[in-house]
Amino acid sequence: GQQLNQSPQSMFIQEGEDVSMNCTSSSIFNTWLWYKQDPGEGPVLLIALYKAGELTSNGRLTAQFGITRKDSFLNISASIPSDVGIYFCAGSPRFGAGTRLTVKP
């Protein structure tokens, strides 16, 4: 089946720092999705990418769909405490293992 490799598994950063996480796959995807999950909640869509090479921003979040359609990254700039959570990439319909982000004030 399709496997998504997401890294890093976890990150501990200071408030104000920038963050980068990525996903790779051996399979080609037509859509890459990035989600955030808070404890006890369902995943919430952050950014959807539909075209190879597409770079999309949503506030302090920026994500890119790799040219090969096998990878994607998510950047968070100027992190704040409420960025804490687990970030998942998804290549329809499967999810990566998640990146757990901790932001220290």
Place this chain on the structure above:
Amino acid sequence: EPEVTQTPSHQVTQMGQEVILRCVPISNHLYFYWYRQILGQKVEFLVSFYNNEISEKSEIFDDQFSVERPDGSNFTLKIRSTKLEDSAMYFCASSEPGGGYTFGSGTRLTVV
């Protein structure tokens, strides 16, 4: 903003019993999904459903599981003969064709 609604929010069942988890997808969405998340672990894809049939399923979705769209609004996941290891959060999601998925808040299933 349109929501995906899941009921119940928490279900406790005895091992060996059958459970039905219910979802009301967003009304104009055409694709429906069930996911499972064991506590502290990744979100695992179970099944996708389109045009009244399963479009894709994972290796987890074996004969113990079934899905149904019994009417124009509900989408259900049935788990037969539940086992302790079926305890997890079960999320329903829906989407437009090619669109991002909207997730419900989940049903926490506890098998005792």
